[in-house]
Amino acid sequence: MSLKWDSELDELRIRRRTEILDEARELFLEKGLPRVTMRDISKEVGVSTVTLYKYYKSVDEIAAEVKQQIFIEMKEFFKEISTDSTAYEQIINWLKQWDSYLKEKDDHIRFQAEFDLYYQSHKLEIEQAYYLELIKINGESIPLVFEQGQNEGSIRTDFTANDLTAWTFNNLLGMVHRLAARGPLLENDSPLSTEKMMEMTIDSVASFIKRS
Structure with missing residues (x-):
């Protein structure tokens, strides 16, 4: 009887944690991470803040788990890239997958950008393995x-592979975050659409890394 009760209690806790994460995720995507409180989350879940604190110590802890969820979904979104093509072509295809991700999951990217800024401003540690996983093909x-690509002659050799990676990823992620967060506002101030700005970013990266 005791074992059955313990099992049912564990299942209830798992369901409750899942419910908390689901509701918090919707709030983060709708309102933005800095504007969500534990009271907001408890209200959406339908529990008291006292009960919520039994599962999570803070909004930060909940946000970290939501980010991990989104990261797992993101890894599943990115498809395998053919290795029959040159390394240069593989990188261009990887950049284009980011473009597709921005079009389909801009709210996820917006959350990631807010998460990073929030954690940096509060001097909280971010799991570095997350960033290492983002720069893989x-x-x-x-x-x-x-x-x-440098060895096969498709990518320039006057910069190290690490330098090219840093330059490419910073330019890409900077534009992706900016377009996800401020796309409509940028379009109001510019004759370019967000799609065109992303296309031009990919073209500029492609031109820079290619061996002439």
């Missing part, structure tokens, strides 16, 4: 793909 780190 088919499970292989981007610097190795750049190095492969």
Whole structure:
């Protein structure tokens, strides 16, 4: 009887944690991370704040788990890239997948950008493994793909593979975050659409890394 009760209690806790994360995620995507409180989350879940604190110590802890959820979904979104093409072509295809992700999951990218800014401003630690996973193609780190391209002659060699990776990723992520957060406002101030701005970003990266 006791074992059955313990099992049912564990299942209830798992369901409750899932419900908390689901409701918090919707609030984060709708209102923005800095504007969500534990009281907001408890209200959406339908529990008291006292009960909520039994599951999570803070909004930060909940946000970290939501980010991990989104990250897992993001990894599933990015498809395998054919290794029959050159390393340069593999990198361009990887950049285009980011473009597709922005079009379909701009709210996820907006949350990621807010999460990073929030954690940096509060001097909280961010799991570095997350960023290492973002710079991979088919499970292989981007610097190795750049190095492969340099060896085969498709990518410039006057910069190291690590430098090219840093430049590419910072330019890409900077634009992706900016368009996700301020796309409509940017379009009001510019004759360019968000799609065109992303296309031009990919073209500029492609031109810069290609061996002439």
